[in-house]
Amino acid sequence: MLCNFIEQNAKKCAEYFPMQEGQTLQFEDGVSVTCKRQEPFAFPIETKVRIRVTHLEVNVSGQPPHSCSHYQWIDWPDRGVPEADLAPIALLAKLKENTEPIIVHCSAGIGRTGSIVLIQHAMELLHKNEPLLEVSGYLLELRKQRNNSVQNAKKCAEYFPMQEGQTLQFEDGVSVTCKRQEPTEQQYLYVHQVLLLYLKKAKYLDDVVNPYLEAFTKDYVAATKGF
Template structure:
């Protein structure tokens, strides 16, 4: 499906272009369903709530943090009380930077700091997907704990090897009651695919009719513009 942007419904995205808070100029962020940060110094983040049959805010689809938006990312996680973060890209892919280093790259007892935000990695385990349990501290807020899942094997604009990683990921986060934060680099391709899989699984589990995939995709794109480039 062709990538399109109607900037009349992305006014905050356009307003933020001079401030360098958007990773890609051709990946707009809809004003509708946009996450607004109320606890940080900046209210804008390139992120949208996305509904599934189980919840009107089942996911937050977002771009990978930039060096100047790492703190904003964590303000959002703490504000939304998100228990789970799914990362679907690598920090560097084919020689290009795809995400700022917003979490420790390996087990490290030294905290990372972004202004008033401090991130600690109390422990980390490795299975099919790298898992880290994080503690997020923000001045004036209670400490927040969440789990970071990093699936490294999905190539940008490509197809991952057939395995159970997506089902494993979605099974691990299915009990969460708060929005699941999911991102790749732009927050639309790999991110949209995971959301679409979960949407279909929820329909099947509820024995609801599974509509044609294109219809599900069009509904997804009304919430997170340009989700999934290739079907």
């Protein structure tokens, strides 16, 4: 779960599980969900990201109890991005320990959800030793299954300026100036920044690309400031 029930005084998600230990919610058709305990997610890295883990027991009439671990990212802003670090990589690595199907959602199910699914897809390709191509291609494939995933995505890096007022000069007298950015575009950049940080940490990148990575990171921080 990549959202909160209420964000900016607007309801974003139905309350489908209890938030207090020992509390039980009753639903139709004899379904009940009980909160057994809650704890913060223990990140193996230093991060400001906050994720709450709720251990649930789901009871359906006539069936044995079912245990479920619910992970809620509680500080990822709607139509924005959290601070880019390896937090999503650590979370996804933990979730991969479970072989059962994983459900991921936010409010609309396209921005935050699309971002984390896109990161996961790229990680799966890396671990299969398959070449990692342009992320934009993977996004198009994702959108075939979930329309509008990672809202308003644009190609990044050297192809367009990432700061308002910034101008890039190209050959034949062509220039491109960033007039403004919509908050949802930051999610596409966030995916790239997280993957680049992981590639550097895992030593997939040669040292020769470090100056370009540092330049991208600097532009990314400026482009996402305030979102």
